[in-house]
Amino acid sequence: MLARVAERVPDPTRLGRPVRVGVDGTDGAGKTWFADELADVLRTGGTEVVRVSIDGFHRPRSQRYARGADSPEGYFLDSYDLDRFRADVLDPFAPDGSCEYRTAAHDVRTDEALDPPRLRAGRRCVLLVDGIFLHRDELVDAWDLSVYLAVPTAVTYARMAVRDGCPADPADPANRRYVQGQRLYDERCAPAARAHLVVDNTDLAAPTLRPDDERPALEGRAFGVWGG
Numbered sequence: 711m712l713a714r715v716a717e718r719v720p721d722p723t724r725l726g727r728p729v730r731v732g733v734d735g736t737d738g739a740g741k742t743w744f745a746d747e748l749a750d751v752l753r754t755g756g757t758e759v760v761r762v763s764i765d766g767f768h769r770p771r772s773q774r775y776a777r778g779a780d781s782p783e784g785y786f787l788d789s790y791d792l793d794r795f796r797a798d799v800l801d802p803f804a805p806d807g808s809c810e811y812r813t814a815a816h817d818v819r820t821d822e823a824l825d826p827p828r829l830r831a832g833r834r835c836v837l838l839v840d841g842i843f844l845h846r847d848e849l850v851d852a853w854d855l856s857v858y859l860a861v862p863t864a865v866t867y868a869r870m871a872v873r874d875g876c877p878a879d880p881a882d883p884a885n886r887r888y889v890q891g892q893r894l895y896d897e898r899c900a901p902a903a904r905a906h907l908v909v910d911n912t913d914l915a916a917p918t919l920r921p922d923d924e925r926p927a928l929e930g931r932a933f934g935v936w937g938g
Contacts, residue, residue, distance in 0.1 A: 711909070711917055711918060711919050712747055712748055712751045713751060714919055715748060715751075715857065715907060715909070715919065716748060716751045716752055716755065718855055718906070718907060719731055719752065719757075719836060719854075719855050720854050720855065721757075722757070722758075722833075722834040722835055722836055723757075723834045726833070726834070727805045727833060727834075728803040728804075728805075728807065728809060728831070728833060728834070728835050728836070728837055729803075729835075729836045729837070729854045729855070730800065730803050730836075730837045730839070730852055730853050730854050731748075731836055731837065731838045731839070731853060731854060731855045731856070731857070732839050732840075732841075732844040732845075732849070732852065732853040732855075732856040732857070733745040733748070733838070733839065733840040733841075733844070733856075733857045733859065734840075734841070734842065734843070734844035734845055734856060734857065734858045734859070734901055734905065735842070735858060735859030735860070735861065735911070736842065736859075736861065736863070736866050736892050737842060737866060737870060737888060737892075738861070738865075738866030738867065738869040738870040738873070739859040739860075739861045739866055739911055740859055740861070740869075740911045740914055740917075741840040741841065741842075741859060742763065742840050743914070744840070744857070744859060744909070744911065744917070745761065745763075745838050745839075745840035746761065748838065749761050749838050752836055752838075757835070757836055758831060758832050758834065758835035758836070759835065759836050759838055760803075760811065760829075760831045760835055760836070760837045760838065761838050761840075762799050762811070762813050762837065762838070762839050763813075763839065763840050763841055764790055764795060764839060764840070764841030764842070764843075764844065765818065765841060766813055766814030766815065766816065766824075767790050767791050767792075767794055767795040767798070767799075767814065767815050767816060768789060768790060768791070768816045768818040769788055769789065769790060769791050769816070770816065770821055770823070771821045773788055774788050774789055775788075776788065779887070780883075780886050780887045781887060781891075782886070782887055782888075782889075782890035782891040782893070782894055783891070783894065784887070784891075785887045785888055785890075785891030785892075786843065786891040786892075786894045786895050786898075789842075789843070790841075790843070791815060791816065792848050792849070794815045795815075796852075798811060798812040798815060799811055799812070799813075799837070799839065800849075800852050803831075803835075803837040808830075809830055809831045809832065809833055809835070810828040810829070810830045811828060811829055811830075811831065811837075812825075812826050812827075812828055812829070813826070813829070814826060842892075842895075843895055843899075843901075844856065844901075845858070845899050845900075845901035845904040845905060846895065846898075846899050847898075847899065850899070850904050853906070855906050855907070856904070856905045856906050856907070857905060857906070857907045857908070857909055858901050858902045858904075858905035858907070858908050858909070859909050859911040859917075860902055860908055860909065860910050860911065860912075860920070861910075861911050861912050862912060863880045863889065863892075864880060865912055867879065867880045867885065907919060907920075908920045
């Protein structure tokens with residue numbers, strides 16, 4: 711399955727420019743694992759891959775929770791500094807970008823701002839980003855290829871209960887901010903419909919590419935169209 715997804719990634723050597731790939735999905739969908747494994751497949755084929763997570767671009771805690779600790783709108787609208795993410799990650803890998811990038815701007819654990827030195831990649835590389843909300847209006851046109859990991863909410867919260875210690879029941883009041891925030895994203899942005907590929911990642915040992923979502927043409931969203 712990973713090989714089939716890798717085949718859909720545009721060839722940066724043929725295009726003569728960087729290629730941007732996004733892996734979206736809810737918390738607990740397996741985005742980091744999937745993106746890391748996809749990166750390994752691409753690298754095995756000789757492609758240079760730059761791995762970045764949008765989790766390195768959280769806003770400060772005071773901004774994330776300004777609407778309230780359990781606010782779904784705060785989760786959906788205020789989690790990430792999209793301007794900094796674009797400046798440090800997306801713009802450098804635009805067709806005329808410098809390929810000089812940073813992987814993080816904020817440490818979510820310490821709530822400290824980061825200003826690491828820029829790294830430099832080759833122009834014939836694939837930028838592979840994982841994170842939630844990658845198909846929101848501000849980012850949807852950033853990707854040459856995008857993947858959405860579809861996993862039932864009950865499954866993702868069972869995973870996060872083990873990983874993070876949160877309640878396993880999605881209906882628990884402690885999960886309201888995140889469950890309802892993700893629902894806002896689904897209602898406003900329909901990420902599974904916007905994605906170029908949809909992967910059912912319910913079974914981590916056997917993810918499946920949904921055939922109905924394999925689109926040989928991108929239905930009007932051609933490679934190389936970069937959002938502002």
